[in-house]
Amino acid sequence: GAATRDRLRIAIQKSGRLAEPARKLLAACGLSWRESRDKLFCYGESLPVDLLLVRDDDIPGLIADGVCDLGVVGRNELDEQAGARAQIGLPQAYRELRALGFGQCRLMLAVPEDWEWTGPEQLRGKGLRIATSYPSILVGWLQEQQIDAQVVELSGSVEIAPRLGTAELICDLVSSGATLKANQLKPVETLLESEAVLAGPAGGFDDARAALAQMLLRRMDGVLQVRE
Ligand code: ATP
Ligand code: ZN
Known part of the structure:
Protein backbone atom coordinates (compact mmCIF):
# COMPACT_ATOMS: atom_id res chain seq x y z
CA GLY A 1 0.00 0.00 0.00
CA ALA A 2 1.73 3.19 -1.18
CA ALA A 3 1.25 6.43 0.68
CA THR A 4 0.19 9.57 -1.19
CA ARG A 5 3.25 11.38 -2.48
CA ASP A 6 3.90 14.30 -4.78
CA ARG A 7 7.37 13.20 -5.82
CA LEU A 8 8.16 10.21 -7.99
CA ARG A 9 10.81 7.78 -6.80
CA ILE A 10 12.67 5.59 -9.30
CA ALA A 11 14.85 2.66 -8.24
CA ILE A 12 17.89 1.93 -10.38
CA GLN A 13 20.90 -0.34 -9.95
CA LYS A 14 23.62 1.28 -7.82
CA SER A 15 26.47 -0.35 -9.73
CA GLY A 16 26.59 -3.02 -12.37
CA ARG A 17 25.55 -3.48 -15.95
CA LEU A 18 22.35 -1.45 -15.83
CA ALA A 19 23.53 1.41 -13.59
CA GLU A 20 25.02 3.76 -16.13
CA PRO A 21 22.64 3.18 -19.05
CA ALA A 22 19.70 3.69 -16.66
CA ARG A 23 21.04 7.04 -15.45
CA LYS A 24 21.85 8.14 -18.98
CA LEU A 25 18.36 7.29 -20.16
CA LEU A 26 16.74 9.22 -17.31
CA ALA A 27 19.09 12.16 -17.86
CA ALA A 28 18.15 12.13 -21.55
CA CYS A 29 14.54 12.45 -20.38
CA GLY A 30 15.50 15.79 -18.82
CA LEU A 31 16.02 14.67 -15.23
CA SER A 32 18.87 15.96 -13.09
CA TRP A 33 19.75 15.27 -9.47
CA ARG A 34 21.66 16.36 -6.47
CA GLU A 35 23.49 13.39 -4.97
CA SER A 36 23.39 12.64 -1.28
CA ARG A 37 26.60 12.01 0.65
CA ASP A 38 26.11 8.24 0.73
CA LYS A 39 25.06 8.27 -2.93
CA LEU A 40 22.09 6.01 -2.25
CA PHE A 41 19.53 8.71 -2.87
CA CYS A 42 19.55 11.37 -5.58
CA TYR A 43 17.20 14.30 -5.11
CA GLY A 44 15.53 15.41 -8.34
CA GLU A 45 16.28 19.03 -9.22
CA SER A 46 14.74 19.68 -12.63
CA LEU A 47 11.61 17.70 -11.73
CA PRO A 48 10.27 16.12 -8.54
CA VAL A 49 11.68 12.74 -9.58
CA ASP A 50 14.17 11.16 -7.16
CA LEU A 51 16.44 8.14 -7.59
CA LEU A 52 17.11 5.34 -5.16
CA LEU A 53 20.31 3.42 -5.92
CA VAL A 54 19.95 -0.23 -4.95
CA ARG A 55 20.82 -3.81 -5.88
CA ASP A 56 18.88 -4.91 -8.95
CA ASP A 57 17.41 -7.88 -7.05
CA ASP A 58 15.69 -5.48 -4.65
CA ILE A 59 13.89 -3.44 -7.32
CA PRO A 60 10.77 -5.60 -7.87
CA GLY A 61 10.18 -5.83 -4.10
CA LEU A 62 10.63 -2.08 -3.63
CA ILE A 63 7.92 -1.46 -6.23
CA ALA A 64 5.67 -4.16 -4.76
CA ASP A 65 5.99 -2.56 -1.31
CA GLY A 66 5.37 0.94 -2.66
CA VAL A 67 8.77 2.14 -1.45
CA CYS A 68 9.59 3.08 -5.04
CA ASP A 69 7.19 4.03 -7.80
CA LEU A 70 9.16 2.90 -10.84
CA GLY A 71 12.30 0.86 -11.42
CA VAL A 72 14.82 0.01 -14.12
CA VAL A 73 15.52 -3.70 -13.92
CA GLY A 74 16.23 -6.71 -16.12
CA ARG A 75 13.14 -8.55 -17.36
CA ASN A 76 14.83 -11.71 -16.05
CA GLU A 77 14.70 -10.38 -12.48
CA LEU A 78 11.19 -9.00 -12.82
CA ASP A 79 9.76 -12.22 -14.28
CA GLU A 80 11.60 -14.41 -11.78
CA GLN A 81 10.24 -12.51 -8.80
CA ALA A 82 6.76 -12.29 -10.33
CA GLY A 83 6.81 -16.09 -10.67
CA ALA A 84 8.03 -16.52 -7.10
CA ARG A 85 5.24 -14.25 -5.83
CA ALA A 86 2.63 -16.15 -7.82
CA GLN A 87 3.87 -19.47 -6.42
CA ILE A 88 3.17 -18.35 -2.86
CA GLY A 89 -0.20 -16.86 -3.80
CA LEU A 90 0.71 -13.15 -3.76
CA PRO A 91 -1.05 -10.89 -6.27
CA GLN A 92 0.90 -9.42 -9.20
CA ALA A 93 2.20 -6.15 -7.78
CA TYR A 94 4.10 -4.73 -10.74
CA ARG A 95 4.25 -4.80 -14.50
CA GLU A 96 6.62 -4.02 -17.34
CA LEU A 97 5.86 -0.57 -18.72
CA ARG A 98 8.56 -0.20 -21.39
CA ALA A 99 11.41 -2.23 -22.87
CA LEU A 100 14.48 0.01 -22.75
CA GLY A 101 16.82 -1.39 -25.41
CA PHE A 102 19.89 -2.05 -23.25
CA GLY A 103 21.07 -4.90 -21.00
CA GLN A 104 20.10 -7.46 -23.61
CA SER A 194 15.72 -10.27 -21.64
CA GLU A 195 16.64 -6.61 -21.60
CA ALA A 196 16.31 -3.75 -19.13
CA VAL A 197 12.73 -2.63 -18.63
CA LEU A 198 10.92 0.16 -16.85
CA ALA A 199 8.71 -1.48 -14.23
CA GLY A 200 5.83 0.14 -12.39
CA PRO A 201 3.02 -0.87 -10.07
CA ALA A 202 0.28 -3.08 -11.49
CA GLY A 203 -2.34 -0.59 -10.36
CA GLY A 204 -0.89 2.78 -11.39
CA PHE A 205 -1.05 5.95 -9.28
CA ASP A 206 -3.97 7.99 -7.98
CA ASP A 207 -2.17 11.17 -6.92
CA ALA A 208 0.33 13.69 -8.32
CA ARG A 209 2.62 10.82 -9.30
CA ALA A 210 0.25 9.82 -12.11
CA ALA A 211 0.92 13.00 -14.10
CA LEU A 212 4.66 12.80 -13.37
CA ALA A 213 4.86 9.19 -14.50
CA GLN A 214 2.87 10.02 -17.62
CA MET A 215 5.20 12.87 -18.51
CA LEU A 216 8.26 10.73 -17.91
CA LEU A 217 6.89 7.93 -20.10
CA ARG A 218 6.12 10.40 -22.88
CA ARG A 219 9.66 11.78 -22.77
CA MET A 220 11.11 8.28 -22.58
CA ASP A 221 9.16 7.21 -25.65
CA GLY A 222 10.67 10.16 -27.49
CA VAL A 223 14.21 9.26 -26.41
CA LEU A 224 13.77 5.55 -27.21
CA GLN A 225 12.33 6.33 -30.64
CA VAL A 226 15.33 8.48 -31.59
CA ARG A 227 17.68 5.71 -30.42
CA GLU A 228 16.09 3.01 -32.56
P1 ATP B 1 23.66 -6.25 -8.07
O1 ATP B 1 24.84 -5.89 -7.24
O2 ATP B 1 22.84 -5.03 -8.43
O3 ATP B 1 22.85 -7.36 -7.49
P2 ATP B 1 24.22 -8.14 -10.24
O4 ATP B 1 25.56 -8.75 -10.18
O5 ATP B 1 23.03 -8.95 -9.86
O6 ATP B 1 24.28 -6.75 -9.46
P3 ATP B 1 24.68 -7.41 -13.05
O7 ATP B 1 25.66 -8.48 -13.33
O8 ATP B 1 25.13 -5.99 -13.11
O9 ATP B 1 23.87 -7.64 -11.69
O10 ATP B 1 23.48 -7.63 -14.07
C1 ATP B 1 22.35 -6.83 -14.03
C2 ATP B 1 21.44 -7.22 -15.17
O11 ATP B 1 22.12 -7.05 -16.42
C3 ATP B 1 20.98 -8.65 -15.22
O12 ATP B 1 19.92 -8.94 -14.32
C4 ATP B 1 20.55 -8.79 -16.66
O13 ATP B 1 19.24 -8.27 -16.84
C5 ATP B 1 21.53 -7.88 -17.41
N1 ATP B 1 22.58 -8.60 -18.16
C6 ATP B 1 22.95 -8.36 -19.44
N2 ATP B 1 23.91 -9.19 -19.85
C7 ATP B 1 24.19 -10.00 -18.83
C8 ATP B 1 25.11 -11.07 -18.64
N3 ATP B 1 25.93 -11.50 -19.60
N4 ATP B 1 25.15 -11.66 -17.43
C9 ATP B 1 24.37 -11.22 -16.43
N5 ATP B 1 23.46 -10.23 -16.57
C10 ATP B 1 23.36 -9.61 -17.75
ZN1 ZN C 1 21.72 -8.70 -8.48
Whole structure:
Protein backbone atom coordinates (compact mmCIF):
# COMPACT_ATOMS: atom_id res chain seq x y z
CA GLY A 1 0.00 0.00 0.00
CA ALA A 2 1.73 3.19 -1.18
CA ALA A 3 1.25 6.43 0.68
CA THR A 4 0.19 9.57 -1.19
CA ARG A 5 3.25 11.38 -2.48
CA ASP A 6 3.90 14.30 -4.78
CA ARG A 7 7.37 13.20 -5.82
CA LEU A 8 8.16 10.21 -7.99
CA ARG A 9 10.81 7.78 -6.80
CA ILE A 10 12.67 5.59 -9.30
CA ALA A 11 14.85 2.66 -8.24
CA ILE A 12 17.89 1.93 -10.38
CA GLN A 13 20.90 -0.34 -9.95
CA LYS A 14 23.62 1.28 -7.82
CA SER A 15 26.47 -0.35 -9.73
CA GLY A 16 26.59 -3.02 -12.37
CA ARG A 17 25.55 -3.48 -15.95
CA LEU A 18 22.35 -1.45 -15.83
CA ALA A 19 23.53 1.41 -13.59
CA GLU A 20 25.02 3.76 -16.13
CA PRO A 21 22.64 3.18 -19.05
CA ALA A 22 19.70 3.69 -16.66
CA ARG A 23 21.04 7.04 -15.45
CA LYS A 24 21.85 8.14 -18.98
CA LEU A 25 18.36 7.29 -20.16
CA LEU A 26 16.74 9.22 -17.31
CA ALA A 27 19.09 12.16 -17.86
CA ALA A 28 18.15 12.13 -21.55
CA CYS A 29 14.54 12.45 -20.38
CA GLY A 30 15.50 15.79 -18.82
CA LEU A 31 16.02 14.67 -15.23
CA SER A 32 18.87 15.96 -13.09
CA TRP A 33 19.75 15.27 -9.47
CA ARG A 34 21.66 16.36 -6.47
CA GLU A 35 23.49 13.39 -4.97
CA SER A 36 23.39 12.64 -1.28
CA ARG A 37 26.60 12.01 0.65
CA ASP A 38 26.11 8.24 0.73
CA LYS A 39 25.06 8.27 -2.93
CA LEU A 40 22.09 6.01 -2.25
CA PHE A 41 19.53 8.71 -2.87
CA CYS A 42 19.55 11.37 -5.58
CA TYR A 43 17.20 14.30 -5.11
CA GLY A 44 15.53 15.41 -8.34
CA GLU A 45 16.28 19.03 -9.22
CA SER A 46 14.74 19.68 -12.63
CA LEU A 47 11.61 17.70 -11.73
CA PRO A 48 10.27 16.12 -8.54
CA VAL A 49 11.68 12.74 -9.58
CA ASP A 50 14.17 11.16 -7.16
CA LEU A 51 16.44 8.14 -7.59
CA LEU A 52 17.11 5.34 -5.16
CA LEU A 53 20.31 3.42 -5.92
CA VAL A 54 19.95 -0.23 -4.95
CA ARG A 55 20.82 -3.81 -5.88
CA ASP A 56 18.88 -4.91 -8.95
CA ASP A 57 17.41 -7.88 -7.05
CA ASP A 58 15.69 -5.48 -4.65
CA ILE A 59 13.89 -3.44 -7.32
CA PRO A 60 10.77 -5.60 -7.87
CA GLY A 61 10.18 -5.83 -4.10
CA LEU A 62 10.63 -2.08 -3.63
CA ILE A 63 7.92 -1.46 -6.23
CA ALA A 64 5.67 -4.16 -4.76
CA ASP A 65 5.99 -2.56 -1.31
CA GLY A 66 5.37 0.94 -2.66
CA VAL A 67 8.77 2.14 -1.45
CA CYS A 68 9.59 3.08 -5.04
CA ASP A 69 7.19 4.03 -7.80
CA LEU A 70 9.16 2.90 -10.84
CA GLY A 71 12.30 0.86 -11.42
CA VAL A 72 14.82 0.01 -14.12
CA VAL A 73 15.52 -3.70 -13.92
CA GLY A 74 16.23 -6.71 -16.12
CA ARG A 75 13.14 -8.55 -17.36
CA ASN A 76 14.83 -11.71 -16.05
CA GLU A 77 14.70 -10.38 -12.48
CA LEU A 78 11.19 -9.00 -12.82
CA ASP A 79 9.76 -12.22 -14.28
CA GLU A 80 11.60 -14.41 -11.78
CA GLN A 81 10.24 -12.51 -8.80
CA ALA A 82 6.76 -12.29 -10.33
CA GLY A 83 6.81 -16.09 -10.67
CA ALA A 84 8.03 -16.52 -7.10
CA ARG A 85 5.24 -14.25 -5.83
CA ALA A 86 2.63 -16.15 -7.82
CA GLN A 87 3.87 -19.47 -6.42
CA ILE A 88 3.17 -18.35 -2.86
CA GLY A 89 -0.20 -16.86 -3.80
CA LEU A 90 0.71 -13.15 -3.76
CA PRO A 91 -1.05 -10.89 -6.27
CA GLN A 92 0.90 -9.42 -9.20
CA ALA A 93 2.20 -6.15 -7.78
CA TYR A 94 4.10 -4.73 -10.74
CA ARG A 95 4.25 -4.80 -14.50
CA GLU A 96 6.62 -4.02 -17.34
CA LEU A 97 5.86 -0.57 -18.72
CA ARG A 98 8.56 -0.20 -21.39
CA ALA A 99 11.41 -2.23 -22.87
CA LEU A 100 14.48 0.01 -22.75
CA GLY A 101 16.82 -1.39 -25.41
CA PHE A 102 19.89 -2.05 -23.25
CA GLY A 103 21.07 -4.90 -21.00
CA GLN A 104 20.10 -7.46 -23.61
CA CYS A 105 20.79 -11.07 -22.69
CA ARG A 106 19.12 -14.46 -22.80
CA LEU A 107 18.26 -16.85 -20.03
CA MET A 108 19.52 -20.11 -21.52
CA LEU A 109 19.88 -23.75 -20.73
CA ALA A 110 23.51 -24.83 -21.21
CA VAL A 111 24.94 -28.33 -21.28
CA PRO A 112 28.50 -29.75 -21.33
CA GLU A 113 30.13 -29.11 -24.72
CA ASP A 114 30.49 -32.81 -25.48
CA TRP A 115 26.75 -33.54 -25.17
CA GLU A 116 24.96 -34.13 -28.42
CA TRP A 117 21.86 -31.96 -28.18
CA THR A 118 18.68 -33.23 -29.83
CA GLY A 119 16.11 -31.22 -27.84
CA PRO A 120 14.58 -30.72 -24.38
CA GLU A 121 12.87 -34.11 -24.48
CA GLN A 122 16.24 -35.81 -24.10
CA LEU A 123 16.30 -34.55 -20.50
CA ARG A 124 13.18 -36.50 -19.51
CA GLY A 125 13.42 -39.33 -17.01
CA LYS A 126 17.14 -38.93 -16.31
CA GLY A 127 16.96 -37.44 -12.82
CA LEU A 128 19.23 -34.56 -13.88
CA ARG A 129 20.14 -31.57 -11.74
CA ILE A 130 20.07 -28.05 -13.21
CA ALA A 131 21.82 -25.18 -11.41
CA THR A 132 20.31 -21.69 -11.74
CA SER A 133 19.67 -18.35 -10.07
CA TYR A 134 16.25 -18.28 -11.77
CA PRO A 135 14.37 -21.21 -10.19
CA SER A 136 10.86 -19.98 -10.82
CA ILE A 137 11.38 -19.29 -14.54
CA LEU A 138 13.20 -22.63 -14.88
CA VAL A 139 10.51 -24.60 -13.02
CA GLY A 140 7.86 -23.04 -15.28
CA TRP A 141 9.80 -24.04 -18.40
CA LEU A 142 10.45 -27.58 -17.11
CA GLN A 143 6.72 -28.02 -16.47
CA GLU A 144 5.91 -26.78 -19.99
CA GLN A 145 8.42 -29.22 -21.45
CA GLN A 146 7.27 -32.02 -19.12
CA ILE A 147 10.78 -32.52 -17.81
CA ASP A 148 11.24 -33.94 -14.32
CA ALA A 149 14.64 -32.46 -13.44
CA GLN A 150 15.85 -31.25 -10.06
CA VAL A 151 16.46 -27.50 -9.73
CA VAL A 152 19.53 -26.50 -7.72
CA GLU A 153 19.29 -22.85 -6.72
CA LEU A 154 22.60 -20.94 -6.61
CA SER A 155 22.94 -17.20 -6.10
CA GLY A 156 26.09 -16.88 -8.21
CA SER A 157 28.85 -18.68 -10.15
CA VAL A 158 26.26 -20.97 -11.66
CA GLU A 159 28.53 -21.81 -14.60
CA ILE A 160 31.00 -23.72 -12.41
CA ALA A 161 28.34 -26.04 -10.96
CA PRO A 162 28.87 -28.84 -13.53
CA ARG A 163 32.63 -28.86 -12.83
CA LEU A 164 31.98 -28.92 -9.10
CA GLY A 165 29.52 -31.77 -9.52
CA THR A 166 26.60 -29.82 -8.02
CA ALA A 167 24.58 -30.18 -11.22
CA GLU A 168 24.85 -31.70 -14.69
CA LEU A 169 23.63 -28.62 -16.54
CA ILE A 170 22.81 -24.98 -15.90
CA CYS A 171 20.29 -22.29 -16.73
CA ASP A 172 21.91 -18.87 -16.74
CA LEU A 173 22.07 -15.46 -18.41
CA VAL A 174 24.11 -15.40 -21.59
CA SER A 175 25.21 -12.43 -23.67
CA SER A 176 28.40 -13.27 -25.59
CA GLY A 177 28.64 -16.91 -24.53
CA ALA A 178 32.30 -16.47 -23.52
CA THR A 179 31.67 -17.46 -19.89
CA LEU A 180 29.94 -20.65 -20.96
CA LYS A 181 32.75 -21.51 -23.36
CA ALA A 182 35.37 -20.90 -20.67
CA ASN A 183 33.54 -23.49 -18.58
CA GLN A 184 33.19 -26.06 -21.39
CA LEU A 185 29.44 -25.47 -21.66
CA LYS A 186 27.27 -24.68 -24.67
CA PRO A 187 23.89 -22.91 -24.80
CA VAL A 188 21.10 -25.07 -26.22
CA GLU A 189 17.67 -23.61 -25.35
CA THR A 190 16.41 -20.06 -24.73
CA LEU A 191 13.98 -19.68 -21.81
CA LEU A 192 13.71 -15.88 -21.89
CA GLU A 193 14.81 -12.99 -24.12
CA SER A 194 15.72 -10.27 -21.64
CA GLU A 195 16.64 -6.61 -21.60
CA ALA A 196 16.31 -3.75 -19.13
CA VAL A 197 12.73 -2.63 -18.63
CA LEU A 198 10.92 0.16 -16.85
CA ALA A 199 8.71 -1.48 -14.23
CA GLY A 200 5.83 0.14 -12.39
CA PRO A 201 3.02 -0.87 -10.07
CA ALA A 202 0.28 -3.08 -11.49
CA GLY A 203 -2.34 -0.59 -10.36
CA GLY A 204 -0.89 2.78 -11.39
CA PHE A 205 -1.05 5.95 -9.28
CA ASP A 206 -3.97 7.99 -7.98
CA ASP A 207 -2.17 11.17 -6.92
CA ALA A 208 0.33 13.69 -8.32
CA ARG A 209 2.62 10.82 -9.30
CA ALA A 210 0.25 9.82 -12.11
CA ALA A 211 0.92 13.00 -14.10
CA LEU A 212 4.66 12.80 -13.37
CA ALA A 213 4.86 9.19 -14.50
CA GLN A 214 2.87 10.02 -17.62
CA MET A 215 5.20 12.87 -18.51
CA LEU A 216 8.26 10.73 -17.91
CA LEU A 217 6.89 7.93 -20.10
CA ARG A 218 6.12 10.40 -22.88
CA ARG A 219 9.66 11.78 -22.77
CA MET A 220 11.11 8.28 -22.58
CA ASP A 221 9.16 7.21 -25.65
CA GLY A 222 10.67 10.16 -27.49
CA VAL A 223 14.21 9.26 -26.41
CA LEU A 224 13.77 5.55 -27.21
CA GLN A 225 12.33 6.33 -30.64
CA VAL A 226 15.33 8.48 -31.59
CA ARG A 227 17.68 5.71 -30.42
CA GLU A 228 16.09 3.01 -32.56
P1 ATP B 1 23.66 -6.25 -8.07
O1 ATP B 1 24.84 -5.89 -7.24
O2 ATP B 1 22.84 -5.03 -8.43
O3 ATP B 1 22.85 -7.36 -7.49
P2 ATP B 1 24.22 -8.14 -10.24
O4 ATP B 1 25.56 -8.75 -10.18
O5 ATP B 1 23.03 -8.95 -9.86
O6 ATP B 1 24.28 -6.75 -9.46
P3 ATP B 1 24.68 -7.41 -13.05
O7 ATP B 1 25.66 -8.48 -13.33
O8 ATP B 1 25.13 -5.99 -13.11
O9 ATP B 1 23.87 -7.64 -11.69
O10 ATP B 1 23.48 -7.63 -14.07
C1 ATP B 1 22.35 -6.83 -14.03
C2 ATP B 1 21.44 -7.22 -15.17
O11 ATP B 1 22.12 -7.05 -16.42
C3 ATP B 1 20.98 -8.65 -15.22
O12 ATP B 1 19.92 -8.94 -14.32
C4 ATP B 1 20.55 -8.79 -16.66
O13 ATP B 1 19.24 -8.27 -16.84
C5 ATP B 1 21.53 -7.88 -17.41
N1 ATP B 1 22.58 -8.60 -18.16
C6 ATP B 1 22.95 -8.36 -19.44
N2 ATP B 1 23.91 -9.19 -19.85
C7 ATP B 1 24.19 -10.00 -18.83
C8 ATP B 1 25.11 -11.07 -18.64
N3 ATP B 1 25.93 -11.50 -19.60
N4 ATP B 1 25.15 -11.66 -17.43
C9 ATP B 1 24.37 -11.22 -16.43
N5 ATP B 1 23.46 -10.23 -16.57
C10 ATP B 1 23.36 -9.61 -17.75
ZN1 ZN C 1 21.72 -8.70 -8.48
